[in-house]
Amino acid sequence: MACSSVLYLLQIERMASCEKPEPFSKTLVQFWMAKVSEWSEATSPSAQLDACRHQEKLRGFLQEVLGALRLARCASEALENLPFVGQLLGRLCSVPCVTADEESSSLLLQCLWTLFSPTPRSAIELKANDWIRKTMCHLVAADEEGWSVMKHVGLPSKEYNVSTLKKMMCLLTEAVNGGCSSFRSPTERCLCDGLHSLSLTCVPLVTRPEAAPLIGALLRRSVTCAHTQLSEEFVEAVCSGFLDKKLHLDVQTVVALWCHNLSSLERAVLRLVSSVLSGPRIDLQTLDKQVNASLLPQACAQRCSVFLVVNEIFRCTLLEMEESSVLRLLIQSFTRCFLRALAAQDPEDRLALKSFFPLVPVSLQMPMLTLPSEVPQDVWLEHLMGISAQLQLASAEAEERGDNTSGSVFEVWFLLLQGGGWVDVAAQLLASAQTHAASSSSSSSSESKSRALLWLLTFFYHPTNRGHQRIQQWECVQQVWGDLRGVCLSPTPPPPRALDTVAESLLSLVSSRLALRLLLSLAVFSPVPGDAIALQLIRKMSEKKREEDEKEEEEEAVSLRREAECLLAAAAEHRLNSDTLASARVQARLRTLEDTLWNALCV
Template identity: 75%
Template sequence: MASCDMLEPLSKPRVQFWMGKVSEWGEASSPSAQLDACRHLEKLRDFLQEVLGALQQARSAAEALASLPFVGQLLGRLCWIQCVTADEGSVALVLQCLWSLFSPSPQTAIELKANEWIQKTMCHLVTDDEEGCSLKKCVGLPSKEYNVNSLKKMVSLLTEDVNRGCSSLKNPSERCQCDGMHSLSLTCVSLVTRPEAAPLIGALLRRPVTCDRAQLSEEFVEAVCTSFLNKKLHLDVQSAVALWCHSLTSLERAVLSLLRCALSGPRVDLQRLDEQVNNSLLPEACAQHCPVFLVVNDVFRSTLLEMEENSVLRMLIQSFTHCFLKALAAQDPEERLSLKNFFPLVPLSLLMSLLMPLTLPSEVPQEVWLEHLTGISNRLQRATAEAEDKDDEPSGSVFEVWFLLLQGGGWVDVAAQLLVPAQPHASSSSSSQQQALLWLLTFFYHPTNRGHQRTQQWEHMQQFRGDLMSLCLGPETPPPPLLQAVAKSLCSSRLVLCLLLNLAIFSPAPCHTAALQLIAKMSEKEEKVEEKEWLRREAECLLAAAAERSQNSDTSASARVQARLRTLDNTLWNALCVCVCE
């Protein structure tokens, strides 16, 4: 048998020699004993290597202990000899021998007892107890520093073991090296928040699951997920992807944590939102692993169906999509997947218009914005018409098209801006182009077309836009009936608020005063605090998006736009906060 061949070098006299040596070294603290130990280190390592080979050949811990009855006493004594523990090579072999003795699924009382002893022996190396004080003093380090150094050394050695290949693939008769992975991950639960243990945590997560014995414990995955979400554990992108591939629940929790953080802020801050998104590691992980993106996108999709009116949620999804596209563009072109793999449910023509590189508003020259948006609107109309003509659940297809428009939502904001006339009494574009832009906005804010609801909204918006222009670009003191009619529309339409604020921000005429009058009028009408809070958050999001666009603009009108944004932001914040507090 192979195991008997391996045991031949471990003759009884040789074993007795080394057991006698470790007994002498452990009981004596004289310089001569320490010198003798140092002189024998190289031969000790050779002996421990043979012991390790024999342990790895054994099919179980019980078989190993039966064949090598001295091994427990040998390893236990070596852990207390300072010359041995100070020698990296010797410690590595001792640790490997201990882990080879560990039983992932103990079947006998002997294996249970051996597991308990191995865990206590390992803990002795990294904890501060009375029995370990003499060892630490001999090394000459303070307790805390000794513990940290010992932990780092143990982590380094165990990480090397974890990174080794699956031995069962080479020799089925050997005891598989993966046997200890589940137990090791369980042992690491208490270490996940220790910075020194990060390499080992990452190695366990990234280990390829080529063997059914290499499954990580649920307790370990849960501890890593919780610590990572609570910012008590740092993971690189590869380790985070590995964690999320091990546990779909951990990925969903990461997305929900990002949602909670983003939606709980007191004010809308796009820069802060981008930082939160990037710090979550989700965009880069999604760019590297398409299945992760599909899960994240599905969580956003489900949340959006429940919170369709939440404007901050929409901005979060847009921020995530933008960060994801940047991470994807940074990859090697030969390794980068096509966007169609990430967005399989939408027409390729729309995907290319909204999300492909060089099609984002900041990447397209302003002089072709109108032409590009007209094309997007026409494609949207065709896609929704085809979906709504089908009998097999057309609403799902329309939702996917709408969801894609939201993800590339920068173009929606640009469409509202382009509806503002360049001159106080001039048309901003041709009639057909205006209708295309207005249709795009109507679809974005009113995607459902049951009973021709979207069509009716579009017709209503065409009439309302004319009233809004007359009000904001007309006399300084607007007619009360017109003011009240427009204010009434504000109470029930996010699209109306979008048109109003864009007109107030980008119009060459000084019409932001009329806009503030309308907001005040609407606030007077609204009695529900939640409606006033909705108005404040919606206005914040629109102003934040406009501010970001103006910062990327090099036009001569940008200074005027910035000044108006500050006025609108301060006035709206103060007025609406008072309204909400009341």
């Protein structure tokens, strides 16, 4: 292929050095027109044998015709210099023995492609364009009676059409891949000028699997050559076919599509968001499969520019739907899949994380974006202590500057959300016995670690200092957490009045989702059974909200149920406890909570 491309370039340069192509002799033209007429009107074996015998000479003649067409500045000039070319090409496209030859078919397609006018300037060129489209369609589809070659090879019509379509797509793909030259003469048209018409012709075929290589070649050419202008109809058809899963493309082709047309990238992201938000109950493994099937993580790992666009779309969507727990899980799933796709690349081709997250301090990128499964369990707590300390420092510095509600805090919070697995681990460690040592010598240290984890969860659900009440809110969270542990970890069932008091305290938090997180974490991961008490508290919270406003409570109950489902899904995914008995205990509690959650929130 490389050798033929070099020869092709040399031929172009040689032809460009000539001021005017040498005219074809009248005798030569008459000879070939007579032969073509004979072959197109006869189907006898002798006529086909004659066509096969002249095949090599015909290819040489077509090569000369192609060279003359390429030297013409426009289609009108080409038709003036070669008045026989239309009739010749039209008849040859109807000769099965000629179109069945791969090299001859390629030359015919290139002649038609070169003759096409991207911007027709006369009625002649308009008419020629229309005829070229019909002729190219004739090359990839059989007529009503079937091509005469089928009568001799014995293939069914459908099978022959598919075989012919594959061959024609292959020839067109080769032509697109090798059609651009940066060494063309200033007076010569770029061979990519005809891609607009070719893409328009491909619109009805985009959902055919045979057309996938040609689609990929067209889209990749549009990124590498400035002269390539694909039709809007083609780009729309490819985008719709891909989103509707009627068209399967490789990652490189999808990247080319999204780089060529940013609106198609935005549609892909919003389609994924819509399908996840409207889907059934969340399962993280199924969610990861859905995200990977969109090819967004793989494309983002290959092109930083694509990632920045996708990340911005997620950021803007989150600002509009900040209370959506499902959207948060989707963003975390996308980031998780993206990081895995990035890690799968060759180290020499892989960009650094700072290229993808330019607005976040480098010191926070690696700790937050390292998956919990990649860190030994015995250093989870230490890892989270470092994250919490850096976030507290960033938050304090932003508050001193007076920009705690602007970009700096939001960006580090958004990164914490993207690497949300550490928030799940923090909730698990906070609720388990790992941070509450029994000995008095370590009680102070354990309490300090618990406060760091609790602060991390509070920051996740309430990152900004709204109303300048951060200190009061933090004191409230600590008080509620102490009360909650008191009733859930009590060796004896707490009295109803105590549960009412705790439920009111939970409702006083700035975020009902934070309250639900703390409640469910204790129910699932505490060292003593607490799921029954947790369900009672959820019911009481729902009842108290219903007393305030029945309509708002109905919406709030559904929202809380959805939040709880997401939290339980995260708990089921991120419980990485090596203790078999503890793991079995967690699984049993998860099943109990999942089975009774709907009634607890909607009764």
